[in-house]
Amino acid sequence: MxxxxxxxxxxxxxxxxxxxxxxxxxxxxxxxxxxxxxxxxxxxxxxxxxxxxxxxxxLYILDEDEVRTRARRARDAFAVAAERHGTTARVYYAGKAFLSTEIVRWVTAEGLSVDVASGGELAVALAAGADPARLGFHGNNKSVGELESAVAAGVGSIVVDSLIEIERLAGIVARRGGTQSVLVRVNSGVHAETHDFLATAHEDQKFGFALSAAAAAVARIRELPGLVFAGLHCHIGSQIFGTAGFAESAARVVALHAELLAGGDIPVLNLGGGFGIAYTAADDPTPIEELAAGIVDAVARECRERGIRLPILAFEPGRSVVGPxxxxxxxxxxxxxxxxxxxxxxxxxxxxxxxxxxxxxxxxxxxxxxxxxxxxxxxxxxxxxxxxxxxxxxxxxxxxxxxxxxxxxxxxxxxxxxxxxxxxxxxxxxxxxxxxxxxxxxxxxxxxxxxxxxxxxxxxxxxxxxxxxxxxxx
Missing domain, CATH: 2.40.37.10 (Lyase, Ornithine Decarboxylase; Chain A, domain 1)
Structure with a gap:
C-alpha cells in the first residue's frame, strides 16, 4: 500500500x-x-x-415548481395506472413530511388531498383552506379533542388504529349525530426499506391491527350506527425503491379485503406511501410512474385471482413530493x-x-x-x-x-x-x-x-x- x-x-x-x-x-x-x-x-x-x-x-429553501411538478406527476401516475384497470386513484400528500399553509395550497391546487396525523396538522390544513372532505386523519393515539375536531370539521376519513379508538370515535359521532367514514389500519407483516423487504407472520409495532385481528375490528365498526367502514389502510415502510414489497403486502391485504366483502361493500383500499428519493449519487429511486404501474398491477392481479372488483385505490406520498x-x-x-x-x-x-x-x-x-x-x-x-x-x-x-x-x-x-x-x-x-x-x-x-x-x-x-x-x- x-x-x-x-x-x-x-x-x-x-x-x-x-x-x-x-x-x-x-x-x-x-x-x-x-x-x-x-x-x-x-x-x-x-x-x-x-x-x-x-x-x-x-436556511431551508424550497423550490415551489419542483413541489408542484412532483405532486402532478404522482397524481397523474396513479390516475393512469388505475384507469388502465377500470378504477380510480386518490393521492394524499403526507403532511408529516413537511407542512405549512403554503404547501397545502400548492399540493391541493395540483389535485392532491392531504393526510394529517395530529390536531396541529389538521389545523394547518384547515387554515390553508383545504376541503375537509379531502383530508385523511392518521395517528395511533388521537385524543378525544383531536377526534372531536376532526368530526366537527367534516374530515373525509379517519384511519382508526385500536379498539379503544373505535369506541371513542363512535361516542363522539353519536353525541354529534351524523356519520363518520373510517379506514382500519392493518399490519401486513411486510417491512420495506430501500430495495429490500422482509415478510413476517407477526408484527411488533405500535401502529394498526394484525391481519388476524382486523376482522373483529371491522365487525365492531359495522355494528356501530355512526361509523361507516370505508376500507383498509396499510403502510409498509419508507424510502422504498422498487415494487416487490408493495406486491407482497397487496397479496395479504387484498386477501383480507376479499374476506370482509361478505359483510358489505368496501369502496377503498389505501396502500400508504414510502416512495424513495435520491439523497446521494448512489441512490437510484424508482420513477413514480413505474411505482404506480407496478403497485396497481399487483393489486389488480390479486383482485382478479379472487374474482372481486378492484376498489378505489389511495396512496400517500410525502417525501417523494417535497423531499427533492x-x-x-x-x-x-x-x-x-x-x-x-x-x-x-x-x-x-x-x-x-x-x-x-x-x-x-x-x-x-x-x-x-x-x-x-x-x-x-x-x-x-x-x-x-x-x-x-x-x-x-x-x-x-x-x-x-x-x-x-x-x-x-x-x-x-x-x-x-x-x-x-x-x-x-x-x-x-x-x-x-x-x-x-x-x-x-x-x-x-x-x-x-x-x-x-x-x-x-x-x-x-x-x-x-x-x-x-x-x-x-x-
Whole structure:
C-alpha cells in the first residue's frame, strides 16, 4: 500500500470520488438548480448568496415548481395506472413530511388531498383552506379533542388504529349525530426499506391491527350506527425503491379485503406511501410512474385471482413530493483536519446548523450530499465530514462527502434533498432558533415559514415573565 493511500481517510464503498467536486448530481438536486457564471449555486434562478444576504443562514429553501411538478406527476401516475384497470386513484400528500399553509395550497391546487396525523396538522390544513372532505386523519393515539375536531370539521376519513379508538370515535359521532367514514389500519407483516423487504407472520409495532385481528375490528365498526367502514389502510415502510414489497403486502391485504366483502361493500383500499428519493449519487429511486404501474398491477392481479372488483385505490406520498425540492443552506465556520488511526486525516467542516435543523443523520444514520454553493474550485476533492455546532459527537450533517480541499470558513455549503423530515423534526437544541423556510420560484424568493429568533425563545420562558417573589434575587 502506498504512502498516499495510507494517508487517505476511509470512504464507504458506495461513495465514488467525483471528477468534479463542484458538479450537481442529477436527481439529487432540484431540477432547475444550476451554477451561474460566477459559480454560485442558483435555485429557481435565485443565487444562494442573495438568499444568505436577505435571510441569513441556516436556511431551508424550497423550490415551489419542483413541489408542484412532483405532486402532478404522482397524481397523474396513479390516475393512469388505475384507469388502465377500470378504477380510480386518490393521492394524499403526507403532511408529516413537511407542512405549512403554503404547501397545502400548492399540493391541493395540483389535485392532491392531504393526510394529517395530529390536531396541529389538521389545523394547518384547515387554515390553508383545504376541503375537509379531502383530508385523511392518521395517528395511533388521537385524543378525544383531536377526534372531536376532526368530526366537527367534516374530515373525509379517519384511519382508526385500536379498539379503544373505535369506541371513542363512535361516542363522539353519536353525541354529534351524523356519520363518520373510517379506514382500519392493518399490519401486513411486510417491512420495506430501500430495495429490500422482509415478510413476517407477526408484527411488533405500535401502529394498526394484525391481519388476524382486523376482522373483529371491522365487525365492531359495522355494528356501530355512526361509523361507516370505508376500507383498509396499510403502510409498509419508507424510502422504498422498487415494487416487490408493495406486491407482497397487496397479496395479504387484498386477501383480507376479499374476506370482509361478505359483510358489505368496501369502496377503498389505501396502500400508504414510502416512495424513495435520491439523497446521494448512489441512490437510484424508482420513477413514480413505474411505482404506480407496478403497485396497481399487483393489486389488480390479486383482485382478479379472487374474482372481486378492484376498489378505489389511495396512496400517500410525502417525501417523494417535497423531499427533492428542498435545499438547506449553511455557512462554514471552521475546518479542522483530524488525524485517524493508521495515519489518515479526515477534514471536519463545521457549519452553523446541525442536528437541530436535520435530525435524520443522528436518528437514522441517514446519508446526505453537499456542495460548496458560493463558488467553484479547482482544488482536488477531499473526503470530508460536515458537522453541526451542537454539543453532541453525533451531530453530523453529512457523514461522508467529497468537497474541494480548499473549503474554508465563510463558504456557503448547500445540502440537497432536505425538503422532507428536516423542518418537521427540527428542534431548539442548545437554544438554536429554528431557521426560516423560503420558497423560490421564477427568480423570486419569499418566506413561507418565519424563522425564530432568540427573543422568540426567551418569550416562552415563564421565568422571565414572572416577577421575582419575596426573598428571591434577580
Amino acid at each position: 502506498s504512502a498516499a493511500s495510507q494517508s487517505r481517510p476511509p470512504a464507504p464503498a458506495w461513495l465514488v470520488e467525483p471528477e468534479d467536486a463542484n458538479a450537481l448530481v442529477d436527481g439529487v438536486w432540484p431540477t432547475d438548480a444550476a451554477r451561474d457564471a460566477a459559480g454560485v449555486l442558483a435555485l429557481a434562478g435565485v443565487p444562494v448568496t442573495a438568499l444568505r444576504e436577505q435571510f441569513g443562514t441556516p 425540492a428542498g435545499v438547506t443552506l449553511y455557512e462554514v465556520g471552521t475546518t479542522k483536519p483530524v488525524r485517524l488511526d493508521g495515519g489518515a486525516t479526515r477534514l471536519y467542516v463545521s457549519v452553523d446548523g446541525g442536528m437541530s435543523d436535520n435530525a435524520r443523520p443522528a436518528l437514522y444514520g441517514a446519508q446526505y450530499s453537499a456542495r460548496i454553493a458560493s463558488r467553484t474550485s479547482t482544488a482536488r476533492p477531499a473526503l470530508v465530514r460536515v458537522v453541526g455546532k451542537h454539543c453532541e459527537s453525533g451531530d453530523i450533517v453529512v457523514d461522508h462527502e467529497y468537497l474541494p480541499a480548499d473549503v474554508a470558513p465563510g463558504d456557503l455549503l448547500a445540502v440537497p434533498a432536505t425538503g422532507a423530515y428536516c423542518f418537521s423534526l427540527s428542534s431548539n437544541y442548545n437554544f438554536l432558533p429554528r431557521p426560516a423556510v423560503v420558497a423560490v420560484r421564477g427568480g423570486q424568493a419569499r418566506v413561507i415559514v418565519r424563522g425564530e429568533t432568540i427573543d422568540d425563545l426567551l418569550a416562552r420562558d415563564a421565568g422571565l415573565a414572572t416577577p421575582p417573589t419575596e426573598g428571591q434575587t434577580t
